[in-house]
Every structure is written in structure tokens, then in C-alpha cells.
Amino acid sequence: xxxxxLAIAFILIILPSTLILDYKTMNxxxxxxxxxxxxxxxxxxxxxxxxxxxxxxxxxxxAIDIDKGYDSFINTLYRNFQMIDDEINxxxxxxxxxxxxxxxxxxxxxxxxxxxxxxxxTEIKMAWMPKRSYSYSDDxxxxxxxxxxxxxxxxxxxxxxxxxxxxxxxASGTLPGSVLLSDDPYIAGDEMHDFDVRRRNAIIECxxxxxxxxxxxxxxxxxxxxxxYYFSLPTVEHDDxxxxxxxxxxxxxxxxxxxxxxxxxANIFSIGGARIFKTSRFYLDIDGTxxxxxxLVYFYHTTEDCPWLKPSVRxxxxxxxxxxxxxxxxxxxxxxxxxx
Amino acid sequence: xxxxxxxIVAIFLVVFLLFVYPIKNELERQDETSRIYVLSKTIGxxxxxxxxxxxxxxxxxxYLSELAATGNLYKIEMVHAKLEYLxxxxxxxxxGQYEARPGEFLKSYKxxxxxxxxxxxxxxxxxxxxxxxxxxxxxxxxxxFTVSVVNQNKTMATKIxxxxxxxxxxxxxxxxxxxxxxKDESD
Numbered sequence: 001x002x003x004x005x006l007a008i009a010f011i012l013i014i015l016p017s018t019l020i021l022d023y024k025t026m027n028x029x030x031x032x033x034x035x036x037x038x039x040x041x042x043x044x045x046x047x048x049x050x051x052x053x054x055x056x057x058x059x060x061x062x063a064i065d066i067d068k069g070y071d072s073f074i075n076t077l078y079r080n081f082q083m084i085d086d087e088i089n090x091x092x093x094x095x096x097x098x099x100x101x102x103x104x105x106x107x108x109x110x111x112x113x114x115x116x117x118x119x120x121x122t123e124i125k126m127a128w129m130p131k132r133s134y135s136y137s138d139d140x141x142x143x144x145x146x147x148x149x150x151x152x153x154x155x156x157x158x159x160x161x162x163x164x165x166x167x168x169x170x171a172s173g174t175l176p177g178s179v180l181l182s183d184d185p186y187i188a189g190d191e192m193h194d195f196d197v198r199r200r201n202a203i204i205e206c207x208x209x210x211x212x213x214x215x216x217x218x219x220x221x222x223x224x225x226x227x228x229y230y231f232s233l234p235t236v237e238h239d240d241x242x243x244x245x246x247x248x249x250x251x252x253x254x255x256x257x258x259x260x261x262x263x264x265x266a267n268i269f270s271i272g273g274a275r276i277f278k279t280s281r282f283y284l285d286i287d288g289t290x291x292x293x294x295x296l297v298y299f300y301h302t303t304e305d306c307p308w309l310k311p312s313v314r315x316x317x318x319x320x321x322x323x324x325x326x327x328x329x330x331x332x333x334x335x336x337x338x339x340x
Numbered sequence: 341x342x343x344x345x346x347x348i349v350a351i352f353l354v355v356f357l358l359f360v361y362p363i364k365n366e367l368e369r370q371d372e373t374s375r376i377y378v379l380s381k382t383i384g385x386x387x388x389x390x391x392x393x394x395x396x397x398x399x400x401x402x403y404l405s406e407l408a409a410t411g412n413l414y415k416i417e418m419v420h421a422k423l424e425y426l427x428x429x430x431x432x433x434x435x436g437q438y439e440a441r442p443g444e445f446l447k448s449y450k451x452x453x454x455x456x457x458x459x460x461x462x463x464x465x466x467x468x469x470x471x472x473x474x475x476x477x478x479x480x481x482x483x484x485f486t487v488s489v490v491n492q493n494k495t496m497a498t499k500i501x502x503x504x505x506x507x508x509x510x511x512x513x514x515x516x517x518x519x520x521x522x523k524d525e526s527d
Contacts, residue, residue: 004350011353022365029372036376040383040518048521052482072521079421079486079519 027262034259035266041080042254042270049073049250050272053102062248066102066109066128069250073100094126095225096266098218099211101251103244106146107133108207112214113221124224132210136202138179145199147245153178166195204241208233215253222256229256234267249273282328283319285309299336300328306339364504367497374410375514378489381406382516386487393524394476397461412514413493418457419519420477421449421484449484479522486519
């Protein structure tokens with residue numbers, strides 16, 4: 001056998017597998033590209049939704065308009081898919097959105113597909129569900145939580161309703177035997193810290209439960225859209241949940257859209273926060289820190305727990321705070337090299 | 341000579357396997373890279389327009405030169421959908437005129453396309469005022485701005501694919517559409 005014959009045999013064996021692999025790689029990389037694009041598009045849509053949803057109403061109260069938010073969201077999505085006047089494809093895209101959530105200060109709204117009867121025909125439509133409050137309960141009390149410290153409490157024994165901020169409740173001791181406001185001996189930090197942890201977990205649990213419900217329910221709906229994808233809640237990191245409830249915001253899921261023809265499906269979500277309630281705070285070190293040459297350097301810190309911010313000299317009313325790093329710099333403070 | 345045929349076959353195989361196939365693969369990778377590059381540049385351009393509320397001539401020029409770096413020719417379509425509130429009018433049979441229905445309005449979008457936007461950024465030189473420069477194209481909060489990019493030329497990968505597969509392949513390999521709402525307006 002000559003070398004050329006060997007070479008031809010080699011090629012005959014290798015070529016089919018190379019071609020198949022090549023084809024698969026191309027499809028996979030196209031799917032990866034599509035995924036990157038979809039994530040960006042969904043992020044933009046959610047950004048727009050948060051932007052137009054929030055308006056500051058009378059006396060600085062933030063009002064959210066969920067319909068306006070949804071309009072912007074879906075409009076941006078349609079524009080990115082170039083189907084602004086393509087009713088049938090628009091309906092198809094709706095099928096890929098199992099759930100949208102709008103997070104308000106004292107409750108949340110879920111948008112999901114609902115089936116309803118009209119003129120004897122069952123129709124499917126995306127609709128906002130009524131507002132749900134962030135609820136938490138222990139043996140004696142039922143609480144309605146907010147993204148801040150304000151809580152509303154119903155006492156099952158005395159059947160009274162209290163409304164105040166958590167620190168006032170703790171200070172006055174109005175709620176004896178409350179689990180929510182008690183100090184957990186196994187965790188460092190005072191009652192307020194423990195309350196904050198419990199509050200966040202309770203809110204996340206409420207949201208998670210309803211979103212999972214909506215997404216699971218979408219499996220019954222999706223067949224009408226001709227989608228053969230098993231919808232389930234994607235993995236959302238705990239930090240992302242935390243980010244969701246830092247502020248009024250918008251949360252959207254997008255699943256089941258085929259990405260190219262490699263058998264991959266979109267499974268993404270996006271979170272948008274309006275950044276209204278929790279602004280960043282900077283703490284000023286008014287005493288200054290020795291800089292080693294006999295002088296003093298003044299720093300601003302992002303957290304009160306920064307070890308460079310000496311806890312022993314904490315003024316009784318707390319460290320002076322500013323909202324922006326710019327303001328600190330204007331007053332002659334440098335960013336702390338440890339925590340900033 | 342029995343050897344001649346096998347030599348010719350061998351030469352064809354060598355040319356195909358050593359040159360055409362690897363080059364085709366390389367060029368296909370290059371197209372993929374360009375696609376991601378064009379996507380990220382387009383997202384960057386659109387996001388900066390959305391955040392600023394206007395298109396400055398140098399922003400657009402910069403974007404074009406970034407796209408040109410991929411060595412392809414693109415068709416760029418910009419659409420600015422301007423948000424407008426219009427009154428709802430109704431034909432009144434008794435007066436024979438269109439009358440506005442009080443308390444109602446209509447939300448609509450008015451589109452402006454690439455040609456008009458480019459005309460604003462880079463106006464035709466006016467003989468009376470030859471030093472006139474282009475000015476930023478301004479938009480308002482709530483408007484939508486979308487850019488879609490498609491390559492026009494056949495990329496090298498497409499050409500080699502056509503040669504290998506022996507059929508005509510459509511040139512569109514890189515297509516990106518991205519858009520969103522304007523968040524801020526310039527004043």
C-alpha cells in the first residue's frame with residue numbers, strides 16, 4: 001500500500017466525523033452568540049420598564065405604574081425583534097415570557113398568562129395579578145413587611161393592628177414575644193440586624209413562591225403556543241434575589257425560545273432596580289487618621305464597620321453621613337483605602 | 341501511466357486538505373468573532389445614545405470606523421421612533437368638520453430613518469454657508485432608538501463556502517439589531 005492510499009483511507013475515516021463536529025461547533029457558537037444577544041436585549045427591556053414604571057408622586061412618595069412598565073418592556077422587546085407591526089409573531093414571543101414581577105415598596109405584582117372564557121371560547125392573555133403583600137407570621141403576630149423598616153402587625157391575641165417602624169417597635173417593646181423582632185442568640189448583631197435578615201428572607205420566599213407558581217403553571221399554557229420546553233424557575237443566585245428587593249424594581253423571565261438549531265433554549269432572567277430607597281451612604285471620619293508623617297488624613301468610608309473607622313470614638317449620634325462620594329471629596333475627605 | 345491518475349487525485353486532496361479546508365475554518369471563526377464584535381460595538385453605541393439622548397457626529401463616525409475595522413461592508417439602519425400624543429378626532433355630521441374628542445388622546449410613534457438622521461449629522465455643504473458643521477441629532481425621553489446592522493458584501497468565508505459546496509449562499513452572516521428607550525434628554 002502506498003502512502004497516498006493510506007492518506008486517502010485516513011481522510012475517508014476522519015472526514016465525516018470532522019464535518020459533523022464542525023457543524024455542531026458552528027451551531028453551538030451561534031447559540032452562545034444568540035444567548036449573549038438575548039441577555040442584553042432582556043436587560044435593556046427591563047431597564048426601560050423600571051425607568052418608565054417609577055414616578056415620584058406627591059410628598060416624595062414613589063408611585064409605580066405597572067402597566068406603563070409592561071408597555072415599555074414589551075415595546076423594547078418587540079423593537080429588538082423587529083416585529084413592531086407583526087401581531088402573530090408578537091403573540092409567539094409572549095409565549096416565551098412565563099412570568100414578570102414588579103416589586104413595590106409594600107408588596108409585589110405578578111404578571112402571568114391566564115385562561116378565561118369569552119363568548120364560550122377560552123382565551124389566553126397576560127395579565128397582572130392583584131397586589132400581594134410581603135407577609136410573615138409567627139405564633140402570635142401576622143406581619144406585613146416592606147422594603148424598608150416599616151411594618152404593619154396584626155396581633156392575633158388582642159386583634160389589634162399596629163403600624164410603625166421596626167426600630168420603634170423594638171425600642172418601645174409593643175410586641176412581646178415577637179419572633180420577627182427578637183434577637184437570635186446564634187447570630188452576631190442586634191435585633192435590627194436579625195430583623196433585616198428575616199425580613200429579606202421572608203420577602204424573597206414570598207416572591208419565589210409566586211414566581212415558581214406562575215412559571216410552573218406556564219407549562220399548561222405553553223402547549224397552546226406550540227412550545228415544547230419544560231418551564232421551571234432558573235437558578236437565581238441568592239445575591240440576585242437580594243438585589244431584587246433592595247429597591248422598587250422589575251423582574252422578567254424569558255424561557256423556551258430556541259437558540260439556533262442546536263437544541264438549546266433560552267433560559268434567562270433579568271432584574272432591574274430603580275435605585276430610589278437605598279442610596280449609597282458614605283461615613284466621614286471626622287477625627288482623621290495619622291498618615292505617618294505627623295499629619296492627619298481624613299477618609300470617607302462606605303461602611304460603618306470599616307476597621308479604619310475607629311469604633312471607640314463613634315460619636316453618640318453616629319458618624320456624619322453623605323449621599324455621594326463627590327460631596328465627601330468636596331469637604332476634603334479621601335476615599336478609604338480599605339473599604340472603598 | 342497508472343500513476344498519473346493517483347497523482348492528480350493526491351494533488352487535489354493535498355490542496356483541499358492543506359489549504360482550502362483550514363482556511364475555510366479559520367475564516368468562519370473570523371466571521372463569528374466579527375459578529376460578536378459588531379454586536380458589542382452596536383450595543384455600546386446604542387446604549388450611549390440612550391443614556392445621552394442625542395447622537396453626536398463624532399459618536400456616529402467613531403462607531404462607523406469601529407465597524408469598518410472588521411473589513412466588511414455594512415448596511416446600517418437607524419430608526420428613531422418619536423413619541424407623540426395626538427388628539428382623537430371624530431367626524432361631526434352636523435357641522436361637517438372633524439372635532440377633537442375632549443379628554444381623549446392617542447399615543448403614537450413617528451419614525452425617522454437613517455437618511456434623515458445622517459442629513460442632520462453631516463449636512464450637505466451649503467454654498468452660502470460652507471463652514472456649517474453637523475449638529476447632534478437630538479431625541480426626547482421616552483422615544484425609541486434602534487440600530488440594525490447587516491453585512492452587504494460576501495465575506496471571505498462565504499466565498500470559500502460557495503466554492504466548496506458549489507452553490508450560492510446568501511451574504512448575510514452578521515446581523516445585529518439592538519434598541520431601546522431614550523432615558524435622558526439633552527438640554
